[in-house]
Amino acid sequence: MPKRDFLQIPDLTADEIRELLDLARKMKAGKYTKRPLAGKTLGMIFTKSSTRTRVSFEVGTFQLGGHALFLSARDLQLGRGEPIKDTARVLSRYVDGIMIRTFDHADVVELARHASVPVVNGLTDHLHPCQVLADLLTVQECVGGWEGKVAAWVGDGNNVANSWLHAAGVLGFELRLACPEGFEPDREVFDRTKELTTVSIHEDPEEAVQGAHVVNTDVWASMGQEGEAEARKLAFKGFSVDAQLMRHAAPDAIFLHCLPAHRGEEVTDEVIEGAQSRVFDQAENRLHVQKALLVMLME
Ligand code: CP
Ligand code: NVA
Numbered sequence: 001m002p003k004r005d006f007l008q009i010p011d012l013t014a015d016e017i018r019e020l021l022d023l024a025r026k027m028k029a030g031k032y033t034k035r036p037l038a039g040k041t042l043g044m045i046f047t048k049s050s051t052r053t054r055v056s057f058e059v060g061t062f063q064l065g066g067h068a069l070f071l072s073a074r075d076l077q078l079g080r081g082e083p084i085k086d087t088a089r090v091l092s093r094y095v096d097g098i099m100i101r102t103f104d105h106a107d108v109v110e111l112a113r114h115a116s117v118p119v120v121n122g123l124t125d126h127l128h129p130c131q132v133l134a135d136l137l138t139v140q141e142c143v144g145g146w147e148g149k150v151a152a153w154v155g156d157g158n159n160v161a162n163s164w165l166h167a168a169g170v171l172g173f174e175l176r177l178a179c180p181e182g183f184e185p186d187r188e189v190f191d192r193t194k195e196l197t198t199v200s201i202h203e204d205p206e207e208a209v210q211g212a213h214v215v216n217t218d219v220w221a222s223m224g225q226e227g228e229a230e231a232r233k234l235a236f237k238g239f240s241v242d243a244q245l246m247r248h249a250a251p252d253a254i255f256l257h258c259l260p261a262h263r264g265e266e267v268t269d270e271v272i273e274g275a276q277s278r279v280f281d282q283a284e285n286r287l288h289v290q291k292a293l294l295v296m297l298m299e
Contacts, residue, residue: 003117006121007112007119007127009127010169011129014170017133017170021136021140023292024288025140028288036064037065037299041066042068042096042099043097045076045078045100046072052259052286053123066298085113088115099119100121100122101123105121105124105126108124124159127163127166131163134285135258136167142278142281148173149173149213150212151174151212152175152208152215155178155217155239156183156266157185158222161177166193168199172196175193176199178204178205180203182235184201205245206248212249214254215241215249217241219262220233220265240267241268242271257272257279257282
């Protein structure tokens with residue numbers, strides 16, 4: 001069987017996503033005791049910071065009987081200019097899977113092309129597919145699935161937003177995005193999604209959130225955009241998820257945020273700490289979905 005990578009949500013079919021979430025729920029319920037990664041190692045390359053991704057992949061690999069290696073790009077020869085294609089081929093001789101978090105999505109594609117073991121995208125500037133698998137599990141648990149439901153995205157059309165578009169396209173639910181001009185999601189991803197499901201971009205957050213079952217946001221300045229933080233604060237004025245905005249959503253809507261959050265910017269303390277917030281379930285679900293993913297790719 002050829003090796004499989006997970007670089008973006010559409011690398012899985014809708015049925016495979018459902019199967020993966022079924023397995024993740026079984027794992028979360030403590031009904032999965034196998035150790036399919038016994039004797040196996042996951043190499044985890046990080047060129048950006050991480051709390052959730054690093055810890056959930058490391059703990060998840062351990063729980064499946066395997067070993068996870070944290071590889072900071074600063075310490076790897078990669079950080080001194082060793083080509084990605086060489087790194088891919090060398091690591092493939094030692095490890096059974098590679099997870100990578102980095103800036104340029106093309107680097108992850110290149111790594112996957114030259115690696116003979118499965119490669120998992122742990123976030124690029126373009127996409128964050130593992131996050132959205134966890135978000136989907138949270139949506140299943142907290143609003144009973146996405147069929148006939150509306151999800152809203154408020155704020156930056158960034159990596160997480162692009163992966164939400166991918167999910168909407170593969171699974172066929174409605175996604176409305178409210179983004180300031182110039183901060184819309186990737187045009188190509190949006191246009192392709194438009195052929196598959198109902199998606200729209202709004203200038204007014206209230207319009208996007210109206211009757212939505214899920215209200216999702218993320219930081220205004222992602223990793224690598226720290227220098228733009230002040231300018232972005234101005235551009236995103238009016239795009240905070242606050243209690244007033246949440247009142248436009250469905251009464252039982254949930255609030256999601258991939259974290260880390262900047263309270264007082266993209267979300268108020270009241271909303272993230274409020275009764276509709278599911279952000280810590282969402283963070284926990286990273287562990288369960290990624291364990292299911294590792295079984296799917298590395299067993
Ligand atoms: N949500 C997320 O990916 O968190 P980390 O940056 O802490 O990994
Ligand atoms: N959009 C954020 C997500 C962090 C998990 C970033 O890329 O920094």
